[in-house]
Amino acid sequence: MKYGFFPGCSYSSAAGYRESIDAINRLFGIQLVEIPDWNCCGATALFSLNEFKALALTGRLFALSQASGFREIVTVCNACYTTLRKANQILSNNPEIVSKINEDLSKEGLSLEGEFSVRHYLDVLYNDVPEETWSENLTERLKDYEVACYYGCQFTRPWGDIDHMEQPTILDRFIERLGFLPVDHSARTICCGASHAISYAKECRLLISRIIREVRAKGGRVITTICPLCQFNLDSGQKGISNPIPVPFFTQLAGLALGINASELGLDKLLVPINRILSRKL
Amino acid sequence: MDEKNLQNRFYDTPYGRKILKCIQCGTCSASCPLTGLMEHGPREIFALIRDGDMEPALRSETPWYCVSCYQCIARCPQEIPVIDLMYCLKRMSIEYDLVPDSHKIPDLYRAFSQVVGHHGRISEAMVMAHYGMLHPLDALKNISVALELLKRKRLEILPQQIIGRRWVAQLSDREKVRKYIK
Ligand code: SF4
Ligand code: SF4
Ligand code: SF4
Ligand code: SF4
Numbered sequence: 001m002k003y004g005f006f007p008g009c010s011y012s013s014a015a016g017y018r019e020s021i022d023a024i025n026r027l028f029g030i031q032l033v034e035i036p037d038w039n040c041c042g043a044t045a046l047f048s049l050n051e052f053k054a055l056a057l058t059g060r061l062f063a064l065s066q067a068s069g070f071r072e073i074v075t076v077c078n079a080c081y082t083t084l085r086k087a088n089q090i091l092s093n094n095p096e097i098v099s100k101i102n103e104d105l106s107k108e109g110l111s112l113e114g115e116f117s118v119r120h121y122l123d124v125l126y127n128d129v130p131e132e133t134w135s136e137n138l139t140e141r142l143k144d145y146e147v148a149c150y151y152g153c154q155f156t157r158p159w160g161d162i163d164h165m166e167q168p169t170i171l172d173r174f175i176e177r178l179g180f181l182p183v184d185h186s187a188r189t190i191c192c193g194a195s196h197a198i199s200y201a202k203e204c205r206l207l208i209s210r211i212i213r214e215v216r217a218k219g220g221r222v223i224t225t226i227c228p229l230c231q232f233n234l235d236s237g238q239k240g241i242s243n244p245i246p247v248p249f250f251t252q253l254a255g256l257a258l259g260i261n262a263s264e265l266g267l268d269k270l271l272v273p274i275n276r277i278l279s280r281k282l
Numbered sequence: 283m284d285e286k287n288l289q290n291r292f293y294d295t296p297y298g299r300k301i302l303k304c305i306q307c308g309t310c311s312a313s314c315p316l317t318g319l320m321e322h323g324p325r326e327i328f329a330l331i332r333d334g335d336m337e338p339a340l341r342s343e344t345p346w347y348c349v350s351c352y353q354c355i356a357r358c359p360q361e362i363p364v365i366d367l368m369y370c371l372k373r374m375s376i377e378y379d380l381v382p383d384s385h386k387i388p389d390l391y392r393a394f395s396q397v398v399g400h401h402g403r404i405s406e407a408m409v410m411a412h413y414g415m416l417h418p419l420d421a422l423k424n425i426s427v428a429l430e431l432l433k434r435k436r437l438e439i440l441p442q443q444i445i446g447r448r449w450v451a452q453l454s455d456r457e458k459v460r461k462y463i464k
Binding site: 009010012013014015037038039040042044045046047048049050051052053056057060082104105107108153154157158160165166189190191193194195196198199200201203207236239268269271 | 315316318319345346347349350351352353355356363365369372373376386387389390391392394395398402403404405406410413417420423424426427430431434435436437438441442444445446447449450452453
């Protein structure tokens with residue numbers, strides 16, 4: 001299994017995301033080949049300011065991926081995932097824009113043509129790694145541990161093709177496959193406020209606490225996420241509250257279920273500590 | 283300000299005319315997580331535009347509060363691409379110099395865009411440094427989190443520099459291209 005990989009800017013500083021993904025990849029022989037010299041995808045900020053720049057930035061990414069032989073690009077961030085997919089859709093319907101971008105790209109010796117498929121690493125782990133491979137490698141030790149899955153808002157939307165737009169279950173199904181007990185709750189795709197948390201911290205705290213309260217009420221003992229910004233907002237947004245809920249990445253939980261040593265999963269990088277809770281179970 | 287002219291400009295953008303299908307049901311405004319902060323929800327913004335009240339629509343803070351969460355789009359019975367219309371309003375407000383001064387998100391996005399322009403990638407710390415020059419209080423509020431990150435070796439000050447950063451920097455502001463987008 002070999003894919004073009006777009007890590008995005010928040011990947012390397014995210015709490016143990018890279019560590020846990022590297023560990024899983026080693027175990028299953030998955031190769032994520034980083035797109036050389038990738039640039040930021042621009043996300044909501046660039047689309048808000050200047051659409052051509054936003055499309056040129058994403059166009060460059062696709063061109064770089066094409067140059068290194070990858071038509072399939074794996075992302076690990078919801079914003080990257082939706083931004084690349086959106087750009088991909090606009091570009092494939094607008095050849096005039098592609099030729100404008102190509103004029104610019106030729107200065108870098110790059111060019112862009114054809115279709116790309118953009119995927120999330122969750123999709124890879126759930127759909128490309130066969131179920132038997134998982135069951136052969138799982139340890140039993142975290143059985144029935146209550147996990148609340150938080151998808152964030154941009155993973156299933158606006159297309160709703162990977163799963164239901166408001167009540168998706170793919171992460172719950174994944175978590176269940178690992179042996180955890182997914183708890184039912186209604187905050188799966190409620191927005192956490194994204195980067196507005198910087199400028200409108202107080203207001204976004206309300207959004208975040210609504211998610212935390214819902215999870216707590218439904219008995220979730222950890223909240224798992226699939227996006228560095230979701231993770232950061234839910235983790236840092238609990239500062240000062242009593243009994244905060246740990247927010248590990250889904251890959252960290254997968255690592256634990258696979259029996260990978262906790263020290264290899266970057267769990268000590270989470271702001272709300274998880275080790276104490278896990279040690280009771282481990 | 284020629285309101286009629288602005289209205290036509292808006293209608294001529296790729297999704298502009300879609301708001302003619304809006305049935306004013308208010309599902310978008312009721313679903314929006316940021317609606318409590320908005321003076322007008324998305325529904326009202328579309329009503330303003332249809333009435334030709336373009337200046338209040340373009341000066342509105344609403345599009346800048348929009349975080350692209352797609353909640354409204356998931357529910358709109360008329361399949362109106364609310365986010366794309368919000369993007370369009372934001373870009374038009376820049377073009378006509380009507381960006382609301384009171385709102386902080388334009389500064390945040392500009393800081394983000396500057397860092398991308400210089401380095402090709404961002405680091406949260408660098409975006410904060412640019413943004414913090416205009417809004418020092420917000421930057422101060424984030425210092426305790428920054429220290430927590432530092433303790434866990436997660437604070438990256440400088441963004442990683444890419445080879446193509448000069449290419450990224452030279453991307454001219456070619457707003458015109460917008461008209462090609464279908
Ligand atoms: S959306 Fe965020 S994480 Fe993804 S490339 Fe852009 S800045 Fe980096
Ligand atoms: S929940 Fe927040 S961080 Fe996650 S995808 Fe949505 S806006 Fe982005
Ligand atoms: S949900 Fe759709 S149809 Fe209803 S008011 Fe909003 S944009 Fe109009
Ligand atoms: S996409 Fe924007 S307008 Fe729509 S619900 Fe989300 S924040 Fe509100």
